[in-house]
Amino acid sequence: MDSTIEKQVNQRPIQLMKPTAAIEDQAWSVDAVLSLFELPFNDLLFQSQQVHRQEFPQADVELATLLSIKTGGCEEDCGYCPQAARYHTGLKATKLMSTAEVLTAARAAKQNGSTRFCMGAAWRSPKDRDLVKVEQIVREVKALGLETCATLGMLEAEQAHRLKDAGLDFYNHNLDTAPEFYGNIISTREYQDRLDTLEHVRNAGLKTCCGGIVGMGESRRQRAGLIAQLANLVPYPESVPINHLVQVEGTPLHGLDPLDPLEFVRTIAVARITMPRARVRLSAGRRQMGESVQALCFLAGANSIFYGDKLLTTANPEAEDDRKLLAKLGIRTRGEVESSECT
Numbered sequence: 001m002d003s004t005i006e007k008q009v010n011q012r013p014i015q016l017m018k019p020t021a022a023i024e025d026q027a028w029s030v031d032a033v034l035s036l037f038e039l040p041f042n043d044l045l046f047q048s049q050q051v052h053r054q055e056f057p058q059a060d061v062e063l064a065t066l067l068s069i070k071t072g073g074c075e076e077d078c079g080y081c082p083q084a085a086r087y088h089t090g091l092k093a094t095k096l097m098s099t100a101e102v103l104t105a106a107r108a109a110k111q112n113g114s115t116r117f118c119m120g121a122a123w124r125s126p127k128d129r130d131l132v133k134v135e136q137i138v139r140e141v142k143a144l145g146l147e148t149c150a151t152l153g154m155l156e157a158e159q160a161h162r163l164k165d166a167g168l169d170f171y172n173h174n175l176d177t178a179p180e181f182y183g184n185i186i187s188t189r190e191y192q193d194r195l196d197t198l199e200h201v202r203n204a205g206l207k208t209c210c211g212g213i214v215g216m217g218e219s220r221r222q223r224a225g226l227i228a229q230l231a232n233l234v235p236y237p238e239s240v241p242i243n244h245l246v247q248v249e250g251t252p253l254h255g256l257d258p259l260d261p262l263e264f265v266r267t268i269a270v271a272r273i274t275m276p277r278a279r280v281r282l283s284a285g286r287r288q289m290g291e292s293v294q295a296l297c298f299l300a301g302a303n304s305i306f307y308g309d310k311l312l313t314t315a316n317p318e319a320e321d322d323r324k325l326l327a328k329l330g331i332r333t334r335g336e337v338e339s340s341e342c343t
Contacts, residue, residue, distance in 0.1 A: 028231040028274050034224040036270045041262065045300050048269035052301040055276045061326060062116065062279055062304040062334040064149070065109035069137070070096040070121035070130075076188045078176075079252040080213060080245055083122040087250045096121065096130060099137050106141045112319055114307055115335045117141055118149035118172065118209075124188070125154040135166040142167035149209055149239075154189065154197045160204035170239060171201040172209035178225030181218045185253075198233065210237040211283070214267055215245035215259035223267055231274035239304065240271055240278045244285025261293045265300050272301025279304040291325055298331060 036044060053059065072093030074083045082091045106117045119137065126134065134152065142148050150163065151172035163171065175194055176182065182191045201208055210233070212226045230236060244264055247254045264285075271280050281304035282289075282297055289297070307322055326333065 028228045030221065030225050030228045033228045033231070033270060033274060034221055036273060037220055037224055037266055041266070044266060044269045045296075048272040048301045049299060051273050051276045052303070056303055058332070058337045060303065060332050060334045060337045061298065062281075063112075063114045063307040063322075064116040064118055064281065064304060065105075065112075065114040066118040066120060066306050067097075067102065067105050067109075068122070069102055069119045069134075070094065070123065072122055074122040075124050077186060078188075079185045080216060080248075082248040082251055084251070087252075093122075096133055099133075099140055102137050103140055103144070106144055106146060109307075110144055110146055112307070113323075113333055113335050114146070115333075115338075116147040116149055116170070117144075118151065118170075118306075120151045120172075121153070123153040125156075126152045126159065131159055131162060135162060138163065138166040138168050142169075151209075154193055155200050157200045157203060160197075160200040160206060164204040164206050168206060170207045170209045172239075172241070173197045173201065174211050174213070174241065174243075175226060175229055176212050177216060177218055178222040178229065180225065181216075181222045185216055207239070208233075208237040209239035209241060211239075211241035211243065211271075211281070213243040213245055213284070214264060215256070215285070216253055217256050220263070223263075224270070227267070227270050227274055230271070236275045237278055239281060240275055241281040241283040241304075241306075242267055242271060242302075243283040244288065246284050246288075258288075261289060262296075264289070265293065265296045268297045268302050269300035281305060291328075294325065295329055298329060 039047070072083045072091045074081070077084055077086060102119065109117050119134070119141070121130070121134070123130070134150065138148050138150065147169045148167060149170035149172055150168055155171070160171065173194060175191070177185055179191050198208055198210060210230060212230070214223055230240060244259065245253060245256070247256065268280060268282075271278070280302050282294065282302050283306050286294065286305065305322065307319055
């Protein structure tokens, strides 16, 4: 990491984290994951496509919609995030949306073909009065027949159980990056805090949606370290969102050299091989990729996308453009496959 990048991320010290119990068994060592990254590109995609076809013979793509139900004003200092109150990004903080507003968006998402509805709130962790409101929202979205997912920050064990009882299916809590790079990006919470929340989520019987962000100035080995952390969670996440950094002016990571698009495709392929049954999702940054890179990502094993015109606070490819691209590639959606199986 050069001095320019260090200055942009406030010269936060690297925090070496102790391995968790889940990682000590080393089902996937960092070296083993790195060896996948370093395969010739075509060989890597050949391997990932074989795994993908074996685990997902229909080769469908899941459509998920993400709604920011409470935007901005977050007390954390995540270097990539325009919702952090300390950064001057022009983003206006909002209060928690009403149940009626969320349901209007959820009905539209379902009508447009989404099967999972994800709700994000810019909190370090939810307060009890907020969680009561979120529980009601989850109940009513679930009643529409959608899978429900929420990302609300860190959770205590009792909070995770409450969300499960309300009907939540998935909880999203990303690891963001490799343990040894984490301190360069975030200082307001520890890596172990994230692992603790994931443990609470699992113990409550919720499924996990957990991935990370690439293109934040990390090395290839550190990208391999992120994938190794995810793959060695017991069990590994059912959903793995892989985000390409969206650089927002006013955040510490604005101005970095962008990640090579083919390196992003490699990351998707490695995630598919190491977590064969997961839904590997193209998330933030998809707008900048263009159709050709997205097509390579689907070939590499991506089988979920965030679908709609906005991803929390950043633009996302228009829904109509997504439908055209999937049609052009001859890829059916999860909803289409499930509908055909029921007839």
